[in-house]
Amino acid sequence: MTTMVPWFPIWGIRFHEPIIIHDLLGSLHEWRASERWGLIGDGVVASENHAWSAWTALRRLESRGESVARSPETEFMRIVGGTRQITEGIKRSGLGEGDSRAWLFYLPEESDGSPLAEMNISREYYNDLSDDADLLIGHLGGVLIPERPIPTLSGLRKIKGSVDEGEFVSLEEAFIVHLSNSVIN
Numbered sequence: 434m435t436t437m438v439p440w441f442p443i444w445g446i447r448f449h450e451p452i453i454i455h456d457l458l459g460s461l462h463e464w465r466a467s468e469r470w471g472l473i474g475d476g477v478v479a480s481e482n483h484a485w486s487a488w489t490a491l492r493r494l495e496s497r498g499e500s501v502a503r504s505p506e507t508e509f510m511r512i513v514g515g516t517r518q519i520t521e522g523i524k525r526s527g528l529g530e531g532d533s534r535a536w537l538f539y540l541p542e543e544s545d546g547s548p549l550a551e552m553n554i555s556r557e558y559y560n561d562l563s564d565d566a567d568l569l570i571g572h573l574g575g576v577l578i579p580e581r582p583i584p585t586l587s588g589l590r591k592i593k594g595s596v597d598e599g600e601f602v603s604l605e606e607a608f609i610v611h612l613s614n615s616v617i618n
Contacts, residue, residue: 471506476588
């Protein structure tokens with residue numbers, strides 16, 4: 434029997450108007466409680482496994498003092514983007530001017546180990562932070578969308594990932610392998 438991976442603390446947002454990045458990020462920085470809250474582009478997080486894999490890489494880099502970016506939210510975006518370059522990571526995984534959807538995330542500080550292997554992270558992060566997320570989504574001028582991240586070919590292309598037929602077992606695996614480029618290269 435396999436253990437279910439806990440939901441990553443990430444919430445889908447739909448905006449009533451196309452976003453103006455400068456204004457949206459200004460609101461985020463004004464209303465968020467810490468730099469552990471951030472926004473990421475629609476489609477670039479493929480699944481719970483993908484999000485936790487990126488988080489695990491982030492926590493390892495943070496614990497060793499080897500983060501490339503100054504803030505955890507930017508480092509997470511860089512890792513998801515599959516690059517060692519901060520600017521390129523933001524281009525790949527960040528928001529685009531005029532987007533109508535995004536994902537709000539929170540990066541737990543608990544544990545240096547992998548929650549995918551040890552399951553020692555709270556399974557309640559998503560639930561415990563949902564009220565805070567709802568308030569923040571409201572301040573950002575969006576509404577919560579009742580979806581979880583799913584792997585799509587368009588999302589993989591957005592982060593400059595690739596998949597050749599037969600190369601990977603699943604599209605989700607292609608996302609996870611792509612994020613390893615941010616740590617290896």
